[in-house]
Amino acid sequence: MKFQISNFKFQIIFLFISSFFLFLVDNAHAMHISEGILPFNWALFWSVIAVPFVAWGLYKLKKLSAIDLSFKPLVGLMAAVVFIISCMPIPVPTAGTCSHPCGTGISGILVGPAISILITAVALLIQALFLAHGGLTTWGADIVSMGVMGSFAGYLTFKALRSITPLIPPFNKGGSGGLAVSGFMAGLFADWATYFTTSVELASGIKGDSEFMPLFWKILIAFIPTQLPLGILEGAMTAGMVVLLYKKRPDLLVKMRVLKAEEAAI
Amino acid sequence: MPTGIVESGLSPLLQNMEIFNEQFKKDHLLSRVDARVKLGVSLLVLAMVLSYKGIVFPLLILCVSLAVCVRIKIPLKVFLLRFSEPVFIASVVILLKFLFSGQEAMFSIKISGVIITGHKDGLMDGLQIAGRILGAVSVVAVLGFSTPFTEIMAALSWLKVPKSFIEILMFAYRYIFVLLEDAMVIYNAQKNRLGYSGIRRGLSSFGTLTGSLVLKAFESSQNITTAMIQRGYDGNMPLMKHKPFRASEIIASAAIIAAMGVVWKI
Numbered sequence: 001m002k003f004q005i006s007n008f009k010f011q012i013i014f015l016f017i018s019s020f021f022l023f024l025v026d027n028a029h030a031m032h033i034s035e036g037i038l039p040f041n042w043a044l045f046w047s048v049i050a051v052p053f054v055a056w057g058l059y060k061l062k063k064l065s066a067i068d069l070s071f072k073p074l075v076g077l078m079a080a081v082v083f084i085i086s087c088m089p090i091p092v093p094t095a096g097t098c099s100h101p102c103g104t105g106i107s108g109i110l111v112g113p114a115i116s117i118l119i120t121a122v123a124l125l126i127q128a129l130f131l132a133h134g135g136l137t138t139w140g141a142d143i144v145s146m147g148v149m150g151s152f153a154g155y156l157t158f159k160a161l162r163s164i165t166p167l168i169p170p171f172n173k174g175g176s177g178g179l180a181v182s183g184f185m186a187g188l189f190a191d192w193a194t195y196f197t198t199s200v201e202l203a204s205g206i207k208g209d210s211e212f213m214p215l216f217w218k219i220l221i222a223f224i225p226t227q228l229p230l231g232i233l234e235g236a237m238t239a240g241m242v243v244l245l246y247k248k249r250p251d252l253l254v255k256m257r258v259l260k261a262e263e264a265a266i
Numbered sequence: 267m268p269t270g271i272v273e274s275g276l277s278p279l280l281q282n283m284e285i286f287n288e289q290f291k292k293d294h295l296l297s298r299v300d301a302r303v304k305l306g307v308s309l310l311v312l313a314m315v316l317s318y319k320g321i322v323f324p325l326l327i328l329c330v331s332l333a334v335c336v337r338i339k340i341p342l343k344v345f346l347l348r349f350s351e352p353v354f355i356a357s358v359v360i361l362l363k364f365l366f367s368g369q370e371a372m373f374s375i376k377i378s379g380v381i382i383t384g385h386k387d388g389l390m391d392g393l394q395i396a397g398r399i400l401g402a403v404s405v406v407a408v409l410g411f412s413t414p415f416t417e418i419m420a421a422l423s424w425l426k427v428p429k430s431f432i433e434i435l436m437f438a439y440r441y442i443f444v445l446l447e448d449a450m451v452i453y454n455a456q457k458n459r460l461g462y463s464g465i466r467r468g469l470s471s472f473g474t475l476t477g478s479l480v481l482k483a484f485e486s487s488q489n490i491t492t493a494m495i496q497r498g499y500d501g502n503m504p505l506m507k508h509k510p511f512r513a514s515e516i517i518a519s520a521a522i523i524a525a526m527g528v529v530w531k532i
Contacts, residue, residue, distance in 0.1 A: 034355045036324075036402025037395060040316035058430050065430070069501055070491035072430070076437020077483035077490075080445050083438060085476055106480065122431070122438050129410050129418065132348050136406055137312055206359065208391045210367050218366060233469060240473020241480060248477075252484050 032142050033198060035128065035135025038205035046201060047140030050121070053148050057118030064115075075115055076122075082107055083123040086146075087133070101234040104150030105190030106241050109158045109183065110256050113151040120147030141205075145197035154190030154238075158182050176246050179259075180239040187238025191231035195223050294338040294412070300515055301417035302424050302508070307519050308409045314530045315401040321393050323530050324401025331404030340411050348410075352403040356396035363392030415439055420506035433503045441486065445479055452478050 038046070065071040085103035103123075107116040124142050127133040134142045165171040165178030203216035245253055253259040296304065315324050335345060368385025375382050409418075419432050452475050456462065461471035491499070 034352055034399055034403070035406055036315060036352075036399040037355070037359070038316070039398070040313065043316055054431075058428050061430050061434070065501060069495065069499070070487050072433055072501070073437055073490045073494070074484065074487035076434045077441050077445070077487050078480075079434060079438035080441040081476075081479045081483050083442055084445055084449060084479065088472075088476075103476075106476075110480070118431070118434065122434050125435065126439060126442070128406065130415075132352055132403055132407065135402060136309075137316055137402055206363070206391075206395055208363075208367070215367070218362075236469050237473045237476060240470060241477035244474060244477030245480065249481060249484070252481075 032124070032127065032134035033138040033145070033201060033205075035132065035137055037135075037202070038138055038141060042201075042205045043137045043140065045140075046138075046144050050140040050143040050148070053114075053117045054121050054143065057114045057116075057121070060112070060114040061118060075111070075119060078107055078111060078115075079119040079122040082119050083126060086123060087127070087131070101187075101230070101237060102146050102150050102191055102194050104146055104194065105154035105158075105183075105187040105234060105238045108151035108154035108190060109186055109238070109242065109258060113148075113155045116151035116155070117143065117147040120151065141201045145194050145201060149193040149197040150190040153193035154186040157189045158186035161185055176243045179246055180243050183242035184235040184239035186235075188231045188235035190238075191227065191234040195227040195231070196220070199223060296334070296338055296408070296412035299412075300509070300511060301413050301421040303511070303515050303519050304409055304413055305418065305421045305425070307522060308405050310523055311405050311526060312402055314526060315398055315405065318398075318530055319394070321397040324397035326529060327401040327526075328397075328404045331401075331408045334408050335404075335411060338412060344411075348407050349403065352399055356399045359399070360389070360392035360396050363395065364389040367391060416506055420508060423505050424508060429502070429505075432505065436503060441483075444486070445482060448482050449475060449479055 061072065061075060082103040085106075086100050088100055104116055104120055107119050110116075111119070121139075121143050124134050124139060124146065125136075128135045128139055128142075161182035162178070165181060168178075171178035171181065199216055199219045202219050203212055207215050242253075242258075246259070250259065254261050311327060315327055318324060364384050365382065366388065368388030368391065370386040372384045372386045372389070374384075413421075416436075419436060422435075423429065423432055456471045456475065460467070461474075462468045
């Protein structure tokens, strides 16, 4: 079966309108792939990809909780925070609607990608079981897009920018400016990486006999009105959170190895 | 403009929390069935729904699940909250596949120079995916509606899901409600100080709100650990003990799976 393009202009307009309606639902969770949307082979494929990452998270958890007994409760509470954040609708000005942030950028920054993947897996499982956001059959795919890609994108962007910003004026004078920029970009890329991966997963799952690339582009375009600005808003939110922690509890950022002790002295 | 949406930020989440209500999970036919049996049957039926090529089987599962929901007296509001999003996603998928996928044209109309073509094979593909979504969601809904959280955790433990993962799930589930209450207090305080008047202030307030939740998670994890250590916590949490399987449950579930298997094969 070939993908048929009857009128490109119409398709673009339709995709924008359909994405608008998709996010118009007050509590739309478009970053989660819905239960049952992926056929068996793709659901299994993404689950197999996700398993080693979750196992890595559990390995790290075991190691860290052996040193510090409060680590397991902390990871549990962080999972509750990610659950709440990824249920909160936030405004998307260009679409005039709301979507939800991922929260994996901030967890990636604070606890590292391995634990952040575990946190996302836990939050996603509770949402799948009780809220019909995501699903058991799409749990693996959602872990890969939100947990693996979101956490790694957030963590690596933050680390890279934290090593560069002290060299660039005006951030080389100290203060929270460099932290805010790094946090913003980490949130932005965590969100966009999730959205990109979700598009890949959806296109491969629902393409049927059609070609992959045309459908992938259509899904990517359909996400644009909400996800591009949402990424910017998630960036702003992540920057706000990092700066708040820096001002209120810099010792926590030092404990989580986000800051060095000398940087935490305000 | 979106400020209104920011203002209503937490209320939809709180409405959805009714889904977590455990009252309707007690005193009915399914509540007396072992959670391991329910989980096993659900996972097998989910695999059948995902691997079925057609629409009859998922729709049959949907009908059976809806009948079970009526039989165990799920409140209508909770039921609608759970199904509203999957139904919407299924509708969008049907529309996308009908208009953009397929070769066999059903109709073609021209509106203001734009050609709209509907495809028969695209429609069939869309209906198949939509059926899969609704069938799978209904199976997980019955599981979620009929099984308390602690029993699901015990069943996961029996299925050899790592204990650390289950412990994190239990911490997260417990503290979602605690953190949500804190979020409401902060949110109301921000609202009383015009925290959500305008996009800029709204985003800043949202960042502060989520940052405060992260801070609360860190602080609470310390307090919880101290309290738990005083009560003998050594890094491991006890889980519910299983009763032995009842022969009647095993026979009944095997009969259900066999019947489903026959329909699936047809």
